[in-house]
Amino acid sequence: MTGAAIHSPRAGRSARILDRLGRGWRALELATRPVHPDLEAALARRWDALPEHVKSPSQALGRRTSGCEGTHGVFPRCNLACTPCYHSRDANRVRTDGEHTVTEVDRQMAYLRRQRGPAQNAQLIGGEVSLLEPDAHAAALQAMRNHGRKPMSMSHGDFDYEYLERLAVGAGGAARLPHLSFAGHFDSLMFGRRGIKRVAAEGDLNPHRRRFCAMFQRLEREHGVSHYLAHNMTVTPRNVGEVAGVIRDCRDMGFRMFSFQPAAFIGNENRWKDEFRELSGDEVWAEMERGAGARLPYKSLQIGDERCNRTAYGALVGDRWVPLLDDREPADHEARDEFFATFGGMDFDVRPTLLAARLARSLARRPRSIGVLARWTARFAHRAGVLALLRDRPKALTFVMHSFMDARDVRPAWELLQRGEMSDEPRIRATQERLQACSYAMAHPDSDELVPACAQHSVLDPLDPRRPRSWPERCDP
Numbered sequence: 001m002t003g004a005a006i007h008s009p010r011a012g013r014s015a016r017i018l019d020r021l022g023r024g025w026r027a028l029e030l031a032t033r034p035v036h037p038d039l040e041a042a043l044a045r046r047w048d049a050l051p052e053h054v055k056s057p058s059q060a061l062g063r064r065t066s067g068c069e070g071t072h073g074v075f076p077r078c079n080l081a082c083t084p085c086y087h088s089r090d091a092n093r094v095r096t097d098g099e100h101t102v103t104e105v106d107r108q109m110a111y112l113r114r115q116r117g118p119a120q121n122a123q124l125i126g127g128e129v130s131l132l133e134p135d136a137h138a139a140a141l142q143a144m145r146n147h148g149r150k151p152m153s154m155s156h157g158d159f160d161y162e163y164l165e166r167l168a169v170g171a172g173g174a175a176r177l178p179h180l181s182f183a184g185h186f187d188s189l190m191f192g193r194r195g196i197k198r199v200a201a202e203g204d205l206n207p208h209r210r211r212f213c214a215m216f217q218r219l220e221r222e223h224g225v226s227h228y229l230a231h232n233m234t235v236t237p238r239n240v241g242e243v244a245g246v247i248r249d250c251r252d253m254g255f256r257m258f259s260f261q262p263a264a265f266i267g268n269e270n271r272w273k274d275e276f277r278e279l280s281g282d283e284v285w286a287e288m289e290r291g292a293g294a295r296l297p298y299k300s301l302q303i304g305d306e307r308c309n310r311t312a313y314g315a316l317v318g319d320r321w322v323p324l325l326d327d328r329e330p331a332d333h334e335a336r337d338e339f340f341a342t343f344g345g346m347d348f349d350v351r352p353t354l355l356a357a358r359l360a361r362s363l364a365r366r367p368r369s370i371g372v373l374a375r376w377t378a379r380f381a382h383r384a385g386v387l388a389l390l391r392d393r394p395k396a397l398t399f400v401m402h403s404f405m406d407a408r409d410v411r412p413a414w415e416l417l418q419r420g421e422m423s424d425e426p427r428i429r430a431t432q433e434r435l436q437a438c439s440y441a442m443a444h445p446d447s448d449e450l451v452p453a454c455a456q457h458s459v460l461d462p463l464d465p466r467r468p469r470s471w472p473e474r475c476d477p
Contacts, residue, residue, distance in 0.1 A: 032357040039117030058302040066116035067439040070123040078128040080192040098136025109147035111445040118148030119347035130159040134166035157184035157212040183230040202242040213254035230257035247291025264404035300325035304439030315394040322384040335376035342369040407458035
């Protein structure tokens with residue numbers, strides 16, 4: 001009787017119900033963890049691999065993020081000409097192949113998910129993304145999302161609303177992508193844009209920048225697809241004096257990030273027209289501060305090596321930019337440290353109920369952080385002005401500078417690193433240190449490597465025999 005009871009249909013159903021409940025509970029526990037265990041492991045590996053000179057309290061790599069990611073070789077050409085250009089010289093001789101793009105994106109993102117965990121930022125880059133058919137573009141973005149990436153499409157922005165709508169909205173009229181993140185690259189070093197083939201001054205591009213933002217605003221009004229827009233601009237001695245004007249003219253258009261890249265000698269040597277080495281990062285940053293009308297503190301939060309990246313996080317409150325962290329304020333550093341310790345790599349970009357559960361678990365583990373973060377909130381309100389915060393809705397606005405490196409330095413530096421050697425020559429050793437701390441990597445599943453973007457473009461791209469015939473890329477930082 002006992003054996004018969006054990007194997008009765010009722011006992012079997014009970015066992016299955018208990019099993020489902022157990023699996024459901026484990027899934028809920030995992031979903032509400034502040035940080036996924038795969039990301040925790042990836043962050044620990046990233047921190048251990050960083051060179052000692054960047055392991056400072058301000059370092060976000062290995063504590064908050066594994067770093068940014070970019071696709072390579074996934075789609076080819078661009079229909080604008082730029083000085084300088086990170087494309088290979090044969091880039092525009094090849095076709096755009098949507099099937100290849102989606103397949104290769106899926107393969108690279110799967111590798112990145114295994115190596116770097118979920119909820120990381122990745123750029124769909126490698127040419128002009130709007131030359132992909134909308135369905136292929138959407139499929140590539142979905143493949144990135146499927147592997148736990150937060151995709152951003154890199155574009156010169158010279159496309160029509162009809163393309164954007166076809167990208168975001170499926171055949172049945174329902175939105176197939178709830179959110180789009182785009183970086184529009186606009187500067188006077190680009191040639192061939194519709195309606196303005198050559199640009200005399202940066203201000204001449206403002207109608208095109210405004211039109212770019214307006215398309216996404218219309219998409220959100222008509223279809224409910226939200227958006228995040230970044231503005232990219234290459235800087236040379238020719239246009240550095242116009243950086244401040246670009247920020248002042250464009251900061252209310254709808255961009256949430258302004259990213260500036262001092263030009264580097266990478267890519268097509270035929271387009272190296274200016275003495276780019278004459279321009280320093282300090283000069284560019286000073287112009288950015290002039291445009292922002294504020295000091296842009298970047299030392300409180302560092303991503304990788306300061307010689308490569310500077311980032312200032314803040315918000316527009318009325319017509320004033322207010323920093324989230326002041327790198328001269330020790331109490332803000334305490335808040336930063338508490339944030340890292342309490343939340344680590346937690347993904348805040350999730351549905352409200354899930355976010356509430358993760359926050360509750362994080363704060364329950366470190367209740368002292370409530371007071372520290374409350375005091376930071378009070379300091380930010382004081383900096384911004386309480387009346388201004390009540391009167392003007394704050395708008396997040398981030399300023400970034402990415403400094404890529406000269407190919408003549410990257411090639412020997414990378415070759416030595418591949419052999420496990422550090423150079424005694426100061427310039428090459430500095431390049432090696434920056435490569436080791438790189439925050440922007442590309443996946444090579446075949447060789448089981450994550451390659452810094454500077455090494456990708458300075459070393460691997462010129463050596464790739466497929467490029468004149470297959471899928472070369474451009475890399476806007």
